[in-house]
Amino acid sequence: MIILIDSNHLCYFHSFRGPLTYNNRPVGIIFGFMQSLLSLAKKFETSRFVFAWDSHRSLRKVWYPAYKENRRTPEEEKVMEKEVFPQFMELRTKVLPQFGFRNVFMRTGYEADDIIASICKYNKDEEIAIVSTDNDLYQCLSPLHFMYGINKKVIYDRVNFVKEWGIEPEQWAEVKSIAGCPGDNVPGIDGIGNKTAIKYLKDELSPKTKTFQKIEEGKLKGVVTDTKIQVELPFPGLGRFCVEDTEIFEAKDFLSICDEYGFRSFIAQESIWQDYFNMKGRR
Numbered sequence: 001m002i003i004l005i006d007s008n009h010l011c012y013f014h015s016f017r018g019p020l021t022y023n024n025r026p027v028g029i030i031f032g033f034m035q036s037l038l039s040l041a042k043k044f045e046t047s048r049f050v051f052a053w054d055s056h057r058s059l060r061k062v063w064y065p066a067y068k069e070n071r072r073t074p075e076e077e078k079v080m081e082k083e084v085f086p087q088f089m090e091l092r093t094k095v096l097p098q099f100g101f102r103n104v105f106m107r108t109g110y111e112a113d114d115i116i117a118s119i120c121k122y123n124k125d126e127e128i129a130i131v132s133t134d135n136d137l138y139q140c141l142s143p144l145h146f147m148y149g150i151n152k153k154v155i156y157d158r159v160n161f162v163k164e165w166g167i168e169p170e171q172w173a174e175v176k177s178i179a180g181c182p183g184d185n186v187p188g189i190d191g192i193g194n195k196t197a198i199k200y201l202k203d204e205l206s207p208k209t210k211t212f213q214k215i216e217e218g219k220l221k222g223v224v225t226d227t228k229i230q231v232e233l234p235f236p237g238l239g240r241f242c243v244e245d246t247e248i249f250e251a252k253d254f255l256s257i258c259d260e261y262g263f264r265s266f267i268a269q270e271s272i273w274q275d276y277f278n279m280k281g282r283r
Helices: 007-015 028-044 059-063 074-099 112-121 135-140 158-165 169-179 194-201 210-220 223-231 251-261 264-268 270-276
Strands: 002-006 049-052 128-131 145-149 154-156
Touching: 002 007, 002 028, 002 112, 007 028, 007 074, 007 112, 028 074, 028 128, 028 251, 028 270, 049 112, 059 223, 074 251, 112 128, 112 135, 135 145, 135 169, 154 158, 158 169, 169 194, 169 223, 194 210, 210 223, 251 264, 251 270, 264 270
Parallel strands: 002 049, 002 128, 128 145
Antiparallel strands: 145 154
């Protein structure tokens, strides 16, 4: 089984907690992220993790400059640049590799969602827990692939999706192509939401209605085609990732991370970490 982490999503989740510093530098996101790894290893009884990260550069923004525009105020952006993003970088380039994780992926121009979708696409026979609540990833749901919300600790699978929406997960991109994605500032057909788009796809709208005609007109004008490029996962050109399944975790490396960032509570739980990550040796 693979635990597939939407890493930026998990970092943002921990960024809203109270500040935690060590030697005058913020470490709360790193602490929370690692704490979640132990929780997930316990929950799913595996230490096989894959980490997907957003690239700073976005090919979607090249295609559509207003993509995700104005998500944060200038003041929020300053805080992110000073206290938050540096912890993202340390996790991706230093902490996770030092811990022993080999499957840490980022691809220039692409988002974590694209990487997650690619890994799901090429590992159809592998059970995968996608750690995220981003509904764009509903496209990845299958009999073996499900989502897990770290906050409410709830599993959302294909059965839940079909019960809620009345369509198959692979149709979700078509829904978003019509309705757009307001959270990412991606416009669809004006005035059309997800539920109405689903009715259209299920032939539950009369061709005589203004709503049906508006959708048809939007398709003729290319609105649906343009939006689909933005919302369908993965974004074109990404390719595939080789997921390694032979990772070796050393106790000395784990304890070195704890020493550097002042994670004394993790050191006190050393035996638990050793058990769940099958760590070799001791300091």
